[in-house]
Amino acid sequence: MADLDRVLVLAGGLSPEHEVSVHSGRSVSEALRRLDVEVQVADVDATLLDRLTADPPQVVFPVLHGSAGEDGTLREVLELVGLPYVGADPAACRLAYAKPTAKALMAARGVRVPRGVVLPKSAFHDLGAPALLERLADRLGPTLFVKPDRGGSAFGATPVTGVQDLSAALVSCFAYSDSALVEERVQGTELAVGVLDTGDGPTALPPVEIVPDGGVYDYAARYTAGRTEFFCPARLPEETLDRAREAALTAHRALGLRDLSRTDLIVTEGGEVVFLEANVAPGLTETSTFPMAAAAAGLDFAVVCRELAHRALLRG
Template identity: 35%
Template sequence: MKVAVLFGGISGEREVSLNSGKSVINALESKGHEVVAVDFHPERAEEILNLQVEAAVIALHGKYGEDGRVQALLEMAGIPYTGSGVLASALAMDKARSKVHFEKAGIRIARDVLVERGDDIEQKIKQWDAQFPCVVKPAQEGSSNGLTIAMDEQMLRQGIELAFQADDAVLIEQFIKGREVTVPVLGAKGQEKALPVIEIIPKNEFYDYESKYAIGGSEHICPAQFDEKTTQTLQEWAVLAHQVLGCAGYSRTDFLVPDEGAPVILETNTLPGMTSTSLFPDGARAVGIDYPELVETFIELAITRHESESASRKN
C-alpha cells in the first residue's frame, strides 16, 4: 500500500513524535509498503488535502495532532487514518472534560479544580483548600510537559504559571501515591480488548518526561503483578474509558493504583507513543503482536472504519 506517515508537528511533544514517526516508517517499509513521510505543520495544511495515499498513520502527539485538528483535515481529504475521530480526539485531549465522562461511567477519578485563563486565581486556590501535595498540569498537554508536583501554596502558584505557558487551561489535581500503570486497548468498535496491564517503575522520583522517553528512564513490567480483581478492574475500565470517549482503533489509558482502594484513572491517550521505548508496543508484544504487525493492524482498523462510515453516509 501507499501510506502517509504524519509525524513531527509543533507541540511540546515534537521530539517524541519524530521518534514515533521514524519507528512507524521503518516498520511499514519492512513490510513492503510505500511510505510518504510528512513532517506536519498546520501552516502547510494543503499537504494533507493533496495527499494521494490509501491510508495515513498519525504518529503526532499533543496539539495539532492528537486534538482532532489533523483528523478533520484527513476527513476532508477522504483518507482513512489511524486512531480516533475528530470528536473523540478533542475530548480525550481535554483532561478536565474527559474526567467528567469517566466519572459518569463509574470510573474513579482524582479530585480536581480547573483554572482557565482569565479566572480569579485567588478564588481557585482558595477552592483547592490547601491540600498538598497536589499535581498542577496543563489541561491539554501530554508527556508531562508543564507538570509540577506542588508541595505548598508557593509551588502551586508557580506551577499554575508554568502550566499556563503551555495551555489556556490548568488542572490542579489531588496527588495520589500509588503504582503507575497503563492499559493498551485495541480493536474495532464494540470488539475492543484490553492488552496486558503494564506497570511503570520510573528511575526518577516521578514519572516525568525523562522517565518516559530516555533509554532506561523507566522499567516496564508486563504483565503487571496485581491480584486478579485489580487486573480485571484496570482492563475493564480501560475499555470503558475508550468507549465512553468514542475512541476508535486503539488507545492507552493511564491509572494510579493506590495501596488501598480502587485504581484512579489519569487520562486516555488516543495516539500513544510508538517509539522503541513506548508502552503500547510492549503490551502488544506480550500477546504475540510484533511492532510491524501492530502498525498494520492500526491501518486495517482505520480502513475498516472508513469503509463502514462511508457506507453509513450513503445509506
C-alpha cells in the same frame, strides 16, 4: 479484500511533543516497511493539503502528539479531503484531549477520578493569587498535582508537596495552557493500559507498571532510556489488573475512541483503580508503553501497525 500498498505516516508537528512524534513516526514507518508496505513520512506544514490532494495515499497513519495531532484538528482536515486514517475521529479526539471532560465522563460511569478543579490563568489575577492558592490547598490538601487541562507528555505537569510550591507549579503549567487542572495527588502504582481494536472489538493489552527513578513520570522519565523501569504485566493481583483493563475499555468506549488508545491510571494501596487521562495517539517509540504491552500480549508490532492501517483502508 483490499490490498494495502501505500501509507502516509504523519509525524512531527509544531507542538512541544515534536521530537516524540518524530520517534513514533520512525517506529511505525520502519515497522510497516518490514512487511513490504510502501511508506512515506511527512510533517504537517503548509504543503500538506496540496500533497494530500495531488498524490493521495491509501491511508494516513497520524502519530502526531500534542494539540493538532490529538485535539481533532488534523482528523478534521483528513475528513475534509476524504482520506481514511488510523485512530479516533475528531469528536472523540476533542473529548479525550480535554482532561476535565474525560474525567467527568468516566466519573459518570462509576470510575474514580481524582478530586480537582480547573481554573484559568485570569482567575489568579482577578481574584488574587494568594487567597486562591490557600483555598485550593484547603479544599484538595497540600499534596497536589498541577497539569495543563489539555496536552500530553507531562509538559507543564508538576507534583506539589505544599502550598509553597503551588505558585511555581502554576507558572509552569500556564506556559503550556491558559487553564490549569489542579488535582489531589493520588498515591499508588502508576499503570498505562493500551487498548487495541483491529476489527474484532477493543481489547485491553497487558497493563504496564511504571516506576520512574525520580518518583515522577515526567518528560525525561518517559523518553530517556534507563530513567524508568517498566513491568509488563504489572506486579499487581490479577483481579486488580482485570479492573484496570476494564477501566481502560470503559474509557475507550465512553470517549468514542477507535483503533488504539492508552489510558493512564493509578492503583491505590487498597486496590482501587483511579482514572487520570486517556490518549488518542499513544507514544509508539522504543520506550513507549503501547508497543511494550503489545509485545507482552504476543503481538508483532509491525503486524499491529499493518492491521490498523488496513482497517482504516476498509473503513474508508
